[in-house]
Amino acid sequence: MAAQRRVTIKQVAREAGVSAQTVSRVINDRRDVSAETRQRVKAVIDRLGYQPSYIARSLISGSSCTIGVVVWGLQFYGPFQAFLGIEQAANEQGYDLFLRLTQAITQDDGKALIKSMLSHQVDGIIWAVPESGQNHDWICTAAHTLPVPIVFLSMRPRPSLHVAAVDxxxxxxxxxxxxxxxxxxxxxxxxxxxxxxxxxxxxxxxxxxxxxxxxxxxxxxxxxxxxxxxxxxxxxxxxxxxxxxxxxxxxxxxxxxxxxxxxxxxxxxxxxxxxxxxxxxxxxxxxxxxxxxxxxxQDLDALGRQAVHKLISLFDSDDQDNHADEQVSPMLQPExxxxxxxxxxx
Missing domain, CATH: 3.40.50.2300 (Response regulator)
Incomplete structure (x- = not known):
């Protein structure tokens, strides 16, 4: 029996009566697609059993569709639960994760982690490392010069930075x-x-x-x-x-x-x-x-999800230099x- 050929993005586009770029926008959950078109394209994707090629998806979208996550302390309940929220939200939005674990929070270690993230062409970074002493001063300063957006998890909210935190x-x-x-x-x-x-x-x-x-x-x-x-x-x-x-x-x-x-x-x-x-x-x-x-x-699942949604919102915005407005990010309230x-x- 001959092997079944892989369905291509062009076949989906032809069946749906749209361009391949529109199919890509639907796959990447872009906002510049009408609800009717989105529904029609998704119906064709389901009917044909189309599975997007990671490489093709990256070439078409100009994005790696990958979020870099630096996490400290997954053996502890809080960081682990927040990471689960990050993972679930990223998966729902069609993003893969490039995960790096760290038990050290020194400046040299942090710089090496950022370098690793950028070498893997991530679209943005979630920095889930505890703020301890002066260990975050350098990354807060460096954030404004990074070529990709960065969202900080569980640190003191500061004007001009994107932070997700519990009060x-x-x-x-x-x-x-x-x-x-x-x-x-x-x-x-x-x-x-x-x-x-x-x-x-x-x-x-x-x-x-x-x-x-x-x-x-x-x-x-x-x-x-x-x-x-x-x-x-x-x-x-x-x-x-x-x-x-x-x-x-x-x-x-x-x-x-x-x-x-x-x-x-x-x-x-x-x-x-x-x-x-x-x-x-x-x-x-x-x-x-x-x-x-x-x-x-503390709703740690919501915290992780908030970090992902905040980061993804930056991908299509003009705020690619990690300068948030002067208002401090609101914090989630504990119960x-x-x-x-x-x-x-x-």
Whole structure:
């Protein structure tokens, strides 16, 4: 039996009564195609079983149809969930991903990653690397000279840059406000690395909530972890050693909260009767812990999708030099999820 010949873009164009360029625009989800034409072309594509050739698609569109993504920390819940949102949104829009993972966030490593992205002819870059200390200053400056658009994920929004982020300060504030509303007056904090923007913002929210109610934001009641369960366990031991009378703790992510709960139990504290606890992220295991973990939910899928949609919108715009307007990008708002660990359900 003779092999079935591959359907070409010209055959689709002929059947649909349009040009090959119009078919390409439909495939690439360009906005300059009428709804009627788009529907007709898609119907022909489905009927003929047309599968676009990656090379032909790139030649016709003048685009690699590839988004470069630099990601730190896929072993952690937050970065992994955000990446899933990026992957799904890119797939829905017809883009492939060129992914580079990094555990380092130095300037030299970052420059090498950008060079790798550009050598693979990506159409744009999503930079999903934590902002820590001064490590983002160079990339923020370099962004304005890159030949492709770049969108930053989970860093401090700045005028003139494209950023997708969750409002971590608000998350820290509503977590602490919830504990205070339960009647707790001695509220500690297990923070992430405070050189990181996200961790510092969650601490800032903790401070604001306590000061707003006249309670002390005691710096000796702040212990840093590194986002891992083990660091959460060690931090809780240190916190209880410093403040045996602590009543409640805001833990800056749920993975550290796992370790914090273990340490509290080992120290003879029953949650929430002796010690209330609230986390941040709403990991999938949170409702199944004993007791179920109160937490702050951030819509990480929406965050990843927002980054993709923001980047794709730049491909067809005049803003190819990565200069956003002077308004700071709006941040996604987190949500309080109340379960038993914070003492709200008895």
């Amino acid at each position: 971590n300060r608000v998350g820290g504030r509503i977590a602490t406000e919830h504990l205070v509303a339960q009647g707790y007056r001695k509220v500690g904090l297990i923070a992430g690395p405070l050189s990181w923007w996200e961790a510092a913002e969650r601490r800032r929210g903790w401070v604001e909530a306590l000061e707003a109610t006249g309670l002390p934001a005691d710096e000796t009641a702040v212990v840093e972890g590194d986002w891992t369960p083990r660091s959460g366990e060690q931090a809780m031991y240190r916190l209880l050693e410093r403040h045996a009378s602590i009543e409640a703790v805001f833990v800056s992510n749920d993975q550290m909260a796992l370790g914090a709960m273990k340490a509290a139990r080992a120290a003879g504290r029953t949650i929430p009767d002796d010690l209330a606890l609230i986390g941040f992220d709403d990991i999938s295991e949170a409702p199944y812990l004993v007791p179920p973990l109160s937490t702050i939910r 309080l999820i109340i379960r038993e660990s914070s003492g709200a359900i008895r």
